[in-house]
Amino acid sequence: MLKIEHLSKKFVGNDFYSLSDVSMEIEKGEIVGLIGKNGAGKSTLMKMIAKSQKPTSGTITYNGTDINSRDNVLDDFGIMIDPVFYPEMSVIDNLKFYLKLHGKEELYSNIESTLKLVELWDARNRKPKGFSFGMKQRTALAIALVAEPDFLILDEPFVGLDPIGVQKLITILKTWSSERQISMLISSHQLGELEALCSRYVYIEAGKLADAFEGKENPSLVVNLDTTKDLSVLKPFLSETVSLEENSLDISTVTEAKELNQLFEVLASHELIAGISVKENHLKDVFMKG
Structure with missing residues (x-):
């Protein structure tokens, strides 16, 4: 147009x-x-x-x-x-x-x-x-x-x-x-x-x-990771709704429950969680990188 x-x-x-x-x-x-x-x-x-x-x-x-x-x-x-x-x-x-x-x-x-x-x-x-x-x-x-x-x-x-x-x-x-x-x-x-x-x-x-x-239509849950641990166990879970960004895992709120349960089981069993936050605004990242 x-x-x-x-x-x-x-x-x-x-x-x-x-x-x-x-x-x-x-x-x-x-x-x-x-x-x-x-x-x-x-x-x-x-x-x-x-x-x-x-x-x-x-x-x-x-x-x-x-x-x-x-x-x-x-x-x-x-x-x-x-x-x-x-x-x-x-x-x-x-x-x-x-x-x-x-x-x-x-x-x-x-x-x-x-x-x-x-x-x-x-x-x-x-x-x-x-x-x-x-x-x-x-x-x-x-x-x-x-x-x-x-x-x-x-x-x-x-x-x-x-x-x-x-x-x-x-x-x-x-x-x-x-x-x-x-x-x-x-x-x-x-x-x-x-x-x-x-x-x-x-x-x-x-x-x-x-x-x-x-654009990303939905907010994300951000899991800050313990980088002293082996993060390779997370690779099978990476998808369109779950992404690994430097020292954190970005998990969209539209991720299916079955996948979430399996992911958090791995995160907990390997003690990878250093902290959790909610990301409602993805555009801020663009300005921070710019």
Whole structure:
């Protein structure tokens, strides 16, 4: 659905590339997490996809069309990168204006449910100029969601939402992905929320695509091992759900009971257990290694 080929960006006055030779694809209905440290180039990539910045080299095609070859290629996109709205216009009027601008007045009926989703219905008649940063983020998020887009680009969509609001947003985005086949590129430093949502990740480091990998849907039990003992007895148990990572054993919570019983029998009988912890967030490992 979206194809990025050898994309690079060098800003005027800089002697370095903010983004260098990035290539990736996003399929229909796929939710991709964009991760990386501050200044890695994530926002630059998202802004070029949104056409707010032009690439120095490389191409971005959407459904086979170069997005920079003509206007209105991104009509079906919902975009939230920087909070963009009219600060002197009420929240509800901002959404109405956005829909009218895109010729989608028939979707006015979406406004109430969208504002309730982002917890702004009670503030619908207020002007965003006096909002906190989190409320401004939620206003921009509402604008991105209200027009039933086919593709979403979201930068820090969870900011300002309480835990219940975060869970509601995650649920509706996953529903849109599965039922309406909406594609999404989502960047956030809230890694737990990303793991609850994304099926695949791309990791940007120093402007380059450093890694791309499938997500782990379930938390793991981590068994820290006594490395003074012989660990070779664990080899028969290594599988897609059980992996040996340096001095610890990563055991997915979806591992079958029979296998778990056999594994822990070996661990106990050989006194290999040095400690146990729960790993709910696998993405932290990517940052630690980066």
